[in-house]
Amino acid sequence: MFQLIATPSNALADEPVSIRAIGLPPSQMVTIKATLKDEKENLFQSKAFYKANEAGEVDLEQASSLGGDYVGVHPMGLFWSLKPKRAFQRLIKKDVINSPFCITLDLYDSVIIQDTVTTPPKASQIVQRWFAGPGVQREQIREGRVRGALFLPPGKGPFPGIIDLFGSYGGLFEFRASLLASHGFAVMALAYFAYEDLPDTLLVEDLDYFEEAANFLLAHPKIQQPGIGVISLSKGADIGLAMACYLKQVVATVCINGFSIVFDIPLRYRDLVVTPIQLALERTEVHVSGAVRLRHYTDDSSNKLNPQNILPIEKAQGKILFIVGENDECLDSKANAQRALDQLRRHGRSNGRMLAYPGAGHIIEPPFSPHCFASWHSVLGKPLLWGGDPIAHAAAQEHSWREILKFFRQHLLHSGSKL
Incomplete structure (x- = not known):
């Protein structure tokens, strides 16, 4: 069974996140896509293509992206490569105390080239990125x-x-x-x-x-x-x-x-x-x-x-x-x-x-x-x-x-x- 695991799923925005996909067929090509909406509903997206290892896993700390928005081993690539749907938008968090940015990670069992995806993902995970720690x-x-x-x-x-x-x-x-x-x-x-x-x-x-x-x-x-x-x-x-x-x-x-x-x-x-x-x-x-x-x-x-x-x-x-x-x-x-x-x-x-x-x-x-x-x-x-x-x-x-x-x-x- 396909699973997408992001750890920690709730953390400060300057903390790294470990992302793993498990339960895949060996050598399966997958797309992992990240989606974020800012406080004005502006859309930011990124994606990367990976190949599962023989154990049927993709660990972004070790696996190399074969294409998409970046190539190579970049554990946080899906975050820093987020791009605005509308040109010349800059991602800026306004309310830093009361709400996080929520990034949705979606896993697909094929290489998805188009930004518009009609097939549902095989697994998803939401990551919360806070700009103020507890008690600030x-x-x-x-x-x-x-x-x-x-x-x-x-x-x-x-x-x-x-x-x-x-x-x-x-x-x-x-x-x-x-x-x-x-x-x-x-x-x-x-x-x-x-x-x-x-x-x-x-x-x-x-x-x-x-x-x-x-x-x-x-x-x-x-x-x-x-x-x-x-x-x-x-x-x-x-x-x-x-x-x-x-x-x-x-x-x-x-x-x-x-x-x-x-x-x-x-x-x-x-x-x-x-x-x-x-x-x-x-x-x-x-x-x-x-x-x-x-x-x-x-x-x-x-x-x-x-x-x-x-x-x-x-x-x-x-x-x-x-x-x-x-x-x-x-x-x-x-x-x-x-x-x-x-x-x-x-x-x-x-x-x-x-x-x-x-x-x-x-x-x-x-x-x-x-x-x-x-x-x-x-x-x-x-x-x-x-x-x-x-x-x-x-x-x-x-x-x-x-x-x-x-x-x-x-x-x-x-x-x-x-x-």
Whole structure:
């Protein structure tokens, strides 16, 4: 009798799942298909073809996919290869506390090429992927100008505090903050435009706002003193690096695929205003997918730099971890990180390091997240190309997440603390 077993079937979204099919005829060709609907009923699907061994089993930790959405031995391939039915959709969990993503795994006793399947599966299994562990609490934050959501681990604390910043989409993204809180950190997902009563568009990077957020976090009774961390992606990484440079409250910063210069939007902090470098948009390209490729538009920045455009990274007192995808089609994030590290070195500083991932794209997220090659950008009103080879990108997400957790544990925890 055909059986499909997924273990654990109910776990955090960053935990691996073991998938096995048993009770098959020896050498039977099968298709395993994964289906997920997001909170707006958008459909995401993936599939892979396998051949049963002589015992009539397929174990994804050992068996090689012979085709479908990936080839080779990839135990979590059905998760990170989930693709939207409708082009340019990005899978984002909105309600991270009350409901999981439910992924349906279906087993078929043949090679199913078409996406539309009329025959019923021989076996099925539902896997629940949660973004907050047991006991993690969410607090809505509306304090002064600061808007966001604070996730607190179970227990009395105090916990090491982190601010979580996403990019030029605007709004509030909570899934990374809630996952980090599930690992023992107190994390504030921070909105900075296009959310509640914040400005609709980002006209200035106002560091006073981010300092207000840092001070709010440090004043919270469950937050460990004396400093906080920042994790940041894309435009958020530009801001995260500026926070590391100017704010003494920030002692550990993760910058994922961002600039090391003031780019496109002016930076303001107290009496300081830094004019950004502006580039002509005629350098953009349209990829065969229809998405806009920005990399050449942003790559030209090094030819037009003035010293005042460059963030003074040598002023950063804390540790900085740059995470870059070498196949980032949005910007040359590796060159930006290298520029910052060279600047540190020239000033005799060694508080920064870089993890560069060949084949990884722009949107590096927690492990097993579907690879997003391109998605609709509501602010720009067009799809953007993010890049990345799916297999290499998935490996980068797994490795970088372990390194992020290790980095924050090392640089935010008091000696003697355990996490």
